[in-house]
Amino acid sequence: MSRAIGRSLELYYIDGRPDGMLTAEMFNWTGHVLMAPRTQIATALAREEAAYAGIYLLLGEQDGEPLAYIGEGEDISARIRSHDVKKDWWTSAILVTASANKLNKAHARYLEARLIAEAKAIGRMPLENTVTPALPSLSEADIGKMEAFLENILVVLPAVRVDMFIQRVRSAPKAAIISTPTRPFTQPEPEARFVLENRKHNLTAFAVLEDGEFVVEEGSQARREWASAHMHGYSKLHAELKHAGVLTEDGERCTFAKSYAFQSPSAAAAVVDGRPANGTTEWINVATRQTYKEWEAGRIDAAQPDEALA
Template sequence: MTQTLGKSLELFFIDGRPDGILTAEVFNWTGHVLMTPRTRIADALKRDEAAHTGVYLLLGERDGEPLAYVGESDNIRKRITQHDVQKDWWETAVLVTTSANNLNKAHVRYLEARLVAKAKEVGRVPLDNGTAPAAMGLTESARANMEAFLDYLWMVLPALRIDMFLQHAKPKGAASVAATVASGPVFELVNKKHGLHARASLIDGEFVVLEGSTARLTWASAAQNQHSYAHMRDDLEKAGILSPQGPVCVFTASYAFSSPSAAAAIVNGRPANGRIEWHVPGTQQTYHAWEAANLAAQVPSDEDFE
């Protein structure tokens, strides 16, 4: 059995403020990430790495909806200076380069194409890009190197609260989902009043509602339409994860939520305490009770150390 090794992410807050300019690096990774608010863009672009070859993200909102742009350049400083004039909606810039400036034009075109494709696949944040670039011009070994580079980037960006590349929908027939469901634990939420039956499982630390589960057709209260879970539900419908079918919505794919309560809210169409609404099938044991029992069974007590 292969042991998964942890990785150390180093964040450096250049001006000593959590909302200012920061850099992110991982030990033994050649990549370098510089993140800056637009209000500090002049200071950020003075740094040496801003003139390196790399890819960049512009993040912000337009008409109250999130928006992003993915680009590449052999001189990011020059390209973002142009965007500062041409694009007025972005509020944050993320520059991805290498400390030794050893990416070339073919490398960053490949990275740009993969980032655009991944963002569109996930569908969480629309892109301001006009056309999707093609990933081309690299040898097999160079593509492998860039995929390894991206593996680190997929980890670093969510750590910076950039989740537009984070895939919560699980592929149909995913082996990890099938294996976990077969071995348990599986939980269910039954709402007889609205004819709902949802199943979920803990997979790699995420609470995953399983494909085929049903959810309420609409959000329950117009007065709560501004609730964050109401917006999440709208996003899931737009992405096709929730599909209206008769009197209910059906999960067309297994989907990972941050908590049992988030999952219960989407299923019930209202805020809900998922720790008591999810149960072990065929019993009255709530998720809360199951978690407490599981914790007691696995975590050593103080007496074990005496």
């Protein structure tokens, strides 16, 4: 099994403000990412790299719903000036270029097409792009370079607050291997598994803690609509999962059509219950009948170093 390799990322807040312009670069990568709020777009477009070839993302909202646009250009600043006039919904821009302007038009078109396809496949944010462009003709070597460049883009974007390319849908678990006299098989120790039972609305959901992620399993049930008058950030997540096809309507409730990795037990519980929820107390360990909070506390205590050996 290959070991995950850490990466070093440098963020630079240009004007010293966490909500202002920033750049992001990674060690041993020629890529350069510039994020600018629309209020600072004139300053951003005056920078040298803004006139390079590359791709850009415009992010914002339209009619209360998130929206994004992915584009490319030989001179990104010229393209964004055009969109600044024609589009009034976007509130921030992300410019992706390469040092010394090493990307050409074909490279930019390839990256644009791949990012559009990736965004549509994940489905976390609607795109204003109605058509997925065809991939341009590149040499085998250039395709390899652009795929490596794209991989780094997808690592850097979440660091500049762009999470639309994070894939949280998880594949179903592999079928168990059957033990036979000639091929004995020892089932590995199962991951911790939890259940949430909402008796009022006749909902049952199962989840596992797997590789540090809280994954609600395919087939679990959830409220059909966000029921709370309090419009929490989780209400947008509930709507997002329906839009992406992770939650599908099934009579008076929804069903998880795919397993999905949440950032916390509370996020998972809120989507299941259709209201803000404390997931640390609502999820119950299937084996021990402890709440997630109690189970987690026991695991933390067990992980304490032995004072006698300190």
